[in-house]
Amino acid sequence: MKKKWISGMVATVLIAGALAGCGNSNNSNTTGSTNEGNASNGEQTTNSGNKGSKTEKLNLRLYTYGTEEAYNWKKTLDAYNQVNPNVTVELVQLSEKGDTQEATKKLDLAAASAEQIDVLMFSDAAAYAQRVALGMAAPLDEYIAKDGYKVEEDYKVDTHLDGKVYALPGKFNPWYVLLNKDHLDEAGLSVPSDWTWDEYADYAKKLTKGEGATKRYGTYFHGPQNGGWMEFLKLKLENQPQNSEFLKADGTSNLDDPNFRATLELRVKMEKEDKSSVPYSDIISQKLAYRNQFFNQSASMLTIGSWMNTEIGGTDKVPLTFHVAVAPFPKNNPGDERGLTPVTTDYVAVSNSSKHKEEAYKFVRWYTTEGQVVQGKNIPAWNGVKSEQVASIIDIILSGTKNPELVDKASLVDTLVSSKASQIIAPASYQAEVYKAINEEYEKLILGNQDVDATVENAKKRVDEIIAANKK
Structure with a gap:
């Protein structure tokens, strides 16, 4: 059944790619267009001045959902070109909004259309495992062994899948809670x-204020949505040192864990009884955006990933007009370990179709180490950056926002330094199902339409059926 699923995915991608060929999407989201004569193999040659002598120039194409505002691409790629003058990394932005779902669809179309792809980025473990x-991604173990390091030691996130490494981790974004400090005061x-x-x-109950269209909610939970943002259905699972996912490491269901039920009960209590969280029906029907809910002060607390560091002090698109503080991801019990999130x-992976895998790997390794520091937008997953350096990195990140003085930097740094990942469980290829x-x-x-008992029972039954079908 697993082989059938993979074949079906490939067929879907190929059909979509054929349909996409009827449109005009090849260059609409691409910056840094390839020079004429360069598209077929990513190579250029220029005369060095001596007859018959040529210097090879290499063009690598990086496909990403990351925007310039969030990733500082120009500065980062220019820095790589300075230390590797014969290599140019061409940026292909798959979504102007940084929409990961839109970007993933376009990446699949590009792969099906046999476009030149050398480096690609996935935003989550499920998308990584599926591709x-x-x-779509080449194994990197040979290059890693040659460089003499281990991913699980050099990085805070272990990216092994079935014993092999197909990508290296870039940023380290633990989840935390953004707080409207004015509302807290x-x-x-x-x-x-x-x-x-x-x-x-x-807190959410005490922060909720008003009624009707102008009601201010204590908190906003942005998911789940269409099988995405599933973190919001694991709130009391993902702060555990082990078994923090819907599936266990051995591939069996984890839905009989009491913390899954407790998460459902928490969500129901806050929305239906306390009426302190934005209703799920509003989130879906009105297509609410979490940035607007928090920065427009419609909700006082926002549980979200620390990719928000680059926006926490306000941007041109979403200004900050109040004081912001940060708190760690909550625990289940007072005696639980602090910081698990x-x-x-x-x-960041090397495309299996790349004709320049070794050169692409060298960029990936640089980007996920020194490049993260150059980029200055996120806390790196690379262990080469020590805890004491976090404060200075945060200063750099906040300096790129409009009103860094409104951010409680001490609470932000304390939260980031204390954060640690639960055991990483490699996602199944059928995780999306x-x-x-x-x-x-x-x-x-x-x-x-059903109670908590029925929800747990039905969810477990369906997941067990999916697991069984994919083992055949």
Whole structure:
């Protein structure tokens, strides 16, 4: 069945690619266009001045969802070109908005259309695992062994899949809670440095104010949505040192874990009883954006990934007009370990179709180490950056925002330094199917069509069926 799934995905991508050929999408999201005569193999030659002597120039194409604002691409790629003058990395931006779902669809189309792709980025573990299963990413173990390091030691995120490494991690983005400090002051609440989900719910209830269209909610949960943003259905799972996913490391279902049920109960309590979180029906029907909900002060707390560091002080598009503080991801119980949180990263891979895999790998290794420091937009997953350096990196990041003085830097640094990833569980190739099934059962619950018991039972049954089907 697993082979059938992969074949079906390939067929879908190829059909979509054929349809895309009827449009005019090849260059609409590409910057740094390839020079004439360069598109077929990514190479150029220029006369060095001596008859018959030529200097080879190499053009690598990087496909990414990352925007210039969030990734500082020009500065980063220029820095690489300075130390590698014969290599130019051409940026192919797959979404002007940084929309990862849009970018992934366009990446699949580009691969199906046999475009030159040398380096590609995935925004989450599921997308990474799926594209590896489709053969889109090349294994990097040979190059890693030659360089003499281990991914699990050199980086904070282990990217192994089935014993092989197909990508290196870029940024280290632990999840945290953004707080409207003005609202906290108004309610007489302090900035938490260590708290539980029960305390989080209590804060949300106390921060909720008003009624109707102008109501201010205590918190906003941005997911789940169409099988995405599933972190919001693992709130009491993903702060555990092990078994933090819907599937265990051995591939069996983890939905009988009491913390899955507890997460569902928390979501229902906050939305239906306390009425302190933005209703799920509003999120879906109105296509609400989490940035607007927080920065427009429609919600006082936002649980989100620390990719928001680059925006926390306000931007041209989303200005900051109040004081912001940061708190760590809540624990389940007071005695639990502090700082355990879901962590997201960029999975930076070498395309299996690249004619220049070694050169592409060299860029990937540089980008995920020194390049992260040059980029100055995120805390790197590379362990070469020590905890004491985090404060200075945060200064650089905040300096790129409009009002860094409104950010409680101490609470931000404390939260980032104390954050640590739970055990990374390699996602199954059918992870998206699992997400979709659980999302659909949650919708029945939150829209009042079944209770928590039925939701847990039905979700587990569907996931077990998906696991069994993919083992055949």
